[in-house]
Amino acid sequence: MKWQKLIVVALRSIARNRLRSLLTMLGIIIGVASVIALVALGEGSQADITAEIDSMGTNLIIVVPASADRGGVRGSAGSSTSLSLDDAETIKKEVPTVANVSAEIRLSEQVVAGNSNWNTSVRGVSETFPAIRNYQMVQGAFFSERDVKAKAKVAVLGQTVVDELFGGQNPVGRRIRIRNVPFQVIGVLGEKGQNGMGDDQDDVIMVPAPTALYRLSDGKTVRGILVSAATPGQIAEAKAQVTTVLRKAHRLRDGQENDFSLRDQSEISNMASQVTGTLTLLLSAIAGVSLMVGGIGVMNIMLVSVTERTREIGIRLAIGARSGDILLQFLIEAVILCLCGGLIGIVTGLGTAFTLGQVMGSGVVVNPSVILLSVGFTLAVGVFFGFYPARKAANLNPIEALRYE
Amino acid sequence: MKPIELESICKTFHLGDTLVKALDKVDLCIDRGEFVAIIGASGSGKSTLMNVVGCLDRADSGQYRLEGQSVRDMDRRQLADIRNQRIGFVFQGFNLLARTTALENVMLPLLYYRGSLPAGKARQRAVEALQRVGLADRMHHEPNQLSGGQQQRVAIARALVNDPAIILADEPTGNLDSRTTLDVLALFQELNDSGITIVLVTHEADVAEHARRVIEMQDGCIRRDLLIANRRRAEVTALAGRRSS
Structure with missing residues (x-):
């Protein structure tokens, strides 16, 4: 079974439950958005601080x-x-x-x-x-x-x-x-x-x-x-x-x-970078926690989805889907849910950062590597939290799945 | 080479502490072009037989050859491919995917087809299968927009789309009223006339009378196996819509 087909199937089942999919993504969206916004604002104010330190004569x-x-x-x-x-x-x-x-x-x-x-x-x-x-x-x-x-x-x-x-x-x-x-x-x-x-x-x-x-x-x-x-x-x-x-x-x-x-006066710049390091660590921790919570939300919905679609899985198995096909289908669905959430989160986060930056008058720095990192992280969350439900679906017995009411 | 050859097939289930012999040394041969009805009371083993023949379940012992190929040593994915390419399933509850058009439902087995099949060709085959069951004009309808009989005909088109060796129908008329039952039976007879092997499980005697051969199961054994000389032809008048397409 080809990837494009799997992606189409996954997209269709996400689109079928629009509200639920959106709510599921919300955890990921909030997680990614807060990370992107905080990092953008954090790096912005850090740049402001560095500029200030420089003006004090750190050179x-x-x-x-x-x-x-x-x-x-x-x-x-x-x-x-x-x-x-x-x-x-x-x-x-x-x-x-x-x-x-x-x-x-x-x-x-x-x-x-x-x-x-x-x-x-x-x-x-x-x-x-x-x-x-x-x-x-x-x-x-x-x-x-x-x-x-x-x-x-x-x-x-x-x-x-x-x-x-x-x-x-x-x-x-x-x-x-x-x-x-x-x-x-x-x-x-x-x-x-x-x-x-x-x-x-x-x-x-x-x-x-x-x-x-x-x-x-x-x-x-x-x-x-x-x-x-x-x-x-x-x-x-x-x-x-x-x-x-x-x-x-x-x-x-x-x-x-x-x-x-x-x-x-390297102590001053060392201190500044130490503060920055602590800030980054803190942000990563927030990112990790919120994305994990989001991931658990995705896993929860995927488990519900697998149970709800037991009959569909039975049909697919009966007409010749391999376990691997079912596994991939649900895994891709989870990954797409997370990735969509991640992308929406990035847009929301950047929007929030620029709005807040305007309001507070502080600088905003958009770091492409942070964006790439959060995309990668949501992908990993999708695979990690999607795997268990997907495996559960793939291991269903077709006869019992077909009889499931 | 016969489509189905069963040799002393046994299948036992554990129900709590008791062992239930669902199939007890069943021998059965089905020839190409046969229309076989398997009847029996519930618990007689007919559904288990159906699952074994359909490669959804494995026999505990015995030999099962599908088109001369032994399925005993196949793994799960090989069995999935057999189900995909050699067997067409029709179920009592239609088992169509909800909120999916008739055409997409019929194309579903082609989604899991391992060979190369261009999208256009797949679609064409699905349309042809829908034409055979007389639903070409309804192919963009979703199951909830179709009557029970029409849904079952979509399911039959889905079973036909991969050009299988046999069509296995498990109580295909169980959810239908008497008129649409006749529609579906007429369709099965027509497909059988064109050379497709059909195995149909039912508990209704008058449905079984439309087959050429009736096998009666009891307690996991074949009790009777007889050919019907004067089988009933189903009225096809109810399928007027199909003719016009």
Whole structure:
């Protein structure tokens, strides 16, 4: 017996009990629809979250000097003075996967403005710093490349410093003194609040890196170089390239240890992917449970159908259907029920996802592999839950089946 | 080569603790072109005999050759193919598929035909079979739109469609009134006249009188086996509709 004929026979018997078939499919429809909708919405919001994390600067790579080693006494990480402002320039010029580079000099200074003073963190950075760390300006402007090159005595203040030194008034154009060096305030950074460690990120003054290094510091201690990779996917590549370039710049021979080390914020992206993994697992579990419930519904109806059609099976057996023909007929019927349910479910699920996405304003990502997977899964459910009733039908005794009332 | 040869066929059923010998060493030969009626009281073994002959059931012992071919060692699927190609069944309750047209019902055995048969040819054979039973004009009707007699004629067309060696009819007139009984019997006689072997099980003596040979069963044995010299011809006037088609 040919497949097309079997499919026609199965379709006809499904069409004969339209309402029942639809209700049977409903379990599968709801299962598949919820999976498709949840995954589409889940991946959509995940994409939103990833975009947000990226905006926080996950592409960030921090280059720090290795620990100093003076006669066997090792200092803390970053205590050596192996990095220089030139290294930052070299990285910017020679590493193609890098978007922005900024040296960072960190000092803790007593700052005076008029008759108030305040101890705060003074950082020497490049003009690219706001782009790397996603700082916004609320007043004035950040210093320019020219200011950096000219070792200009300009400063940009964090909100906490503005509050402490100027009582919250606009400080742009005013003067402050750091280590008795006068600086002109040219801008105020937007508030960032506390970081993960509880440090106040607004208690800071930004000055051009060379200014900090040569006017406020010892002229050689560069605390680190901030590098942002062009995309999150290029972090590993950028790290490798930065390492190569710096080794060359520091004239390190093969076998010699790096006099610097690289850090990135992979923990954040790891955490994000961990959350995603948990979400996916949860969705799969929901999918599994709802499809199993749907499958049991299909099996139930198929058993009813076999009992109801005992006489028909008897007739078919009497006029020459083999057991295998009957088995296939009912199996195909179950599979078609499930597949139809699956297809309706996919359409419903996508519709729901787009509608909800519109309403909630979150993104929707249609993943073809999830759709393929759910089709495959419904197929498997059909075969699995259809097999028992189909075998029951195929093993009927034709004489008893014919007598069945 | 005879269509049906039975040699000491035995069949026993377990009914609770008691053994019932439904068939007790039955020997029977049926020739080509015969019209045999098997009669007997209920429980005489005639239905069991019918099931064994129709390859729906197996004998416990004995030899059964269908057109010279022994069916004793065949498996389930071979028996299914025998039923499909060598035997046409007509049942008391018509046993047509509901909500399926007469034509589709007649085509049903061709669905399970193992050889190659193009769809157009299958349909043509079904139409021809319906023409033989005089229902070509009703082929798109479903069973519930047909009278009992017409339904039974559709069933007979279904039995004919695979060109079987024998037609087995189990109480084919049991559900019919006396007039349509005659219609159906007339059709069987006509098919028999054209050379088809027919075996008919009945418990009504006047139905059996339309056959050429009557076998009476009792307690699982053949009690009488006689040829009817002057068999009754069924009136065919009731089948006017058939003639006009």
